[in-house]
Structures are given as structure tokens and as C-alpha cells.
Amino acid sequence: MTAVEAPVRAAEVLTGSQFMAQGGGPGCLERNDWICGEYLRTRSQELLDATLQHVGITVVSVLLGLLVAFPLALLARHRRGVAGPVLGLTTVLYTVPSLAMFALLTPVFGVSPSVVVTGLVLYSLTILVRNILAGLDGVPAEVREAARGMGYGPARLLFEVELPLALPALVAGVRIATVSTVAMTTIGSVVGYGGLGNLIASGMEGFFKAEVLTASVLCVLLALVADLLLLGLQRLLTPWTRARSGGRRVRRGAAVAKAVG
DSSP states (O other): OOTTHHHHHHTTTSOHHHHHHHHTSOOHHHHTOSSOHHHHHHTHHHHHHHHHHHHHHHHHHHHHHHHHHHHHHHHHHHOHHHHHHHHHHHHHHHHSOHHHHHHHHHHHHOSSHHHHHHHHHHHHHHHHHHHHHHHHHTSOHHHHHHHHHTTOOHHHHIIIIIHHHHHHHHHHHHHHHHHHHHHHHGGGGGGTOOTHHHHHHHHHHHTOHHHHHHHHHHHHHHHHHHHHHHHHHHHHHOHHHHHHHHHHHHHHHHHHHHHHO
């Protein structure tokens, strides 16, 4: 499709007379502008469907990634001989180009959302496993010893002591994995399940400027909103980190006041 034909495709939802009557002259779709309110009005449902698909693929991929990464991190932590192979394998998976990954998975899952979700889960493992492992390893040894002295068994120690203290690192890993997954979901357009990536790809193919820019901006906004929501969740689940940060600020303020005085 040529650049001249693209605006015609974009305006196909309106008849010629309706299109001209609304603006009294050539509209932004006909001019093929980058920023076009008419595109938002006439393609709102298409944008909503693509956004919901993008969000759904991202959420499912990150949640499944967590379910796989958590036992892998525990295995690597308790059996140090396994840590190297686990971390090495997840790193190798992360280096596989996304197009090649989806191509390798297509014979297994067919052309379906499972191809995209599975690929994104594999990509998320290197971030999630490392952050979970770092968070658990960061728990002070004296805290573990105190908990064991109080009769905490392995499971209770993990879920009531270690995991809460490891939450900042764990949520940080989820934030990074989520933002990268939002970006990489667009590559799923090669199999028709890329959410907003489908619109970006079709817009690039037809040189439909408004479609490319709008879908790209929505993708960026999704990543920002997801990161802010997870940051809020992190602060809600770890109030002691805010208290510790506030205490440091008070001490710094007192030190400055003392130096000035």
C-alpha cells in the first residue's frame, strides 16, 4: 500500500461526503497527519481491543514468569551447584532474538497467543530469578538465626521472614520484567498477537502515520502506568523502607543543622 492510499484506508469508515462535511475540507485522516483526533474517534474500539490484548498478554506472561522463576530461585539458593546452570540457562534464553524465539515456538504451539506468552515468560526468567535470588540472599544471617531460635521451620521462615525482607528486590525485578514485557509484546505482531504492536506493524506497512504514533504512545503509557502501579504496590507492601528512608533524612538534616550551628 502506498503513502497516498493509506489515508483512504484510514477514512474507509466514513463516506466521502460525511468525511468532508465534518471538517469542511480535507481532514487529518485525508492529510495523513501524525496527530489526528479523527483517528481516535473512528478507531476507538480497535485501539481499545489492541490495548486490552496487550495488557492481557503482559499480565499473564509476568505472572507465569513469577510462578516459574520462584522455584528456580529457591533451587539455585539451596543447591549452589545448580545455581550456575540455572542462571546460565536463563541468560542464554534472554539472548535469543525475539523473532527467532517465536519462530522456534510456532511448531510447538501453532500460530496462537501461547507462542507470544511462552516466549515472554522465557525472557522474563533471567530478570526474575536473579532478583528473587538477590533478595533472599540479602536477608541478614542473624535474622534467620533468631527466627530458627524461635522455632520457625523452613517453610515458615521463608514465607514469614525471608520473603517479606526480600520484597523490595523481588518487586524491583517484577517492575523491570513488566516494563520489558510491555515493550517486547509488540514483537508478537509477527504471529498476529502483538496487541498494540499489530497496529504499529500495519501502520508502518501502509505508512499510516496516526496509527503508528498513537499505538506507540499508548505502548509507552502502558509501560509507565505499569511501573507506577508496581512502585505504589512496593511502597504499600514494604512500609519499613519508607520509615528507614525518612529516618536517614532526619539524621542528615540534624547533621547539617549541627554543622551550621
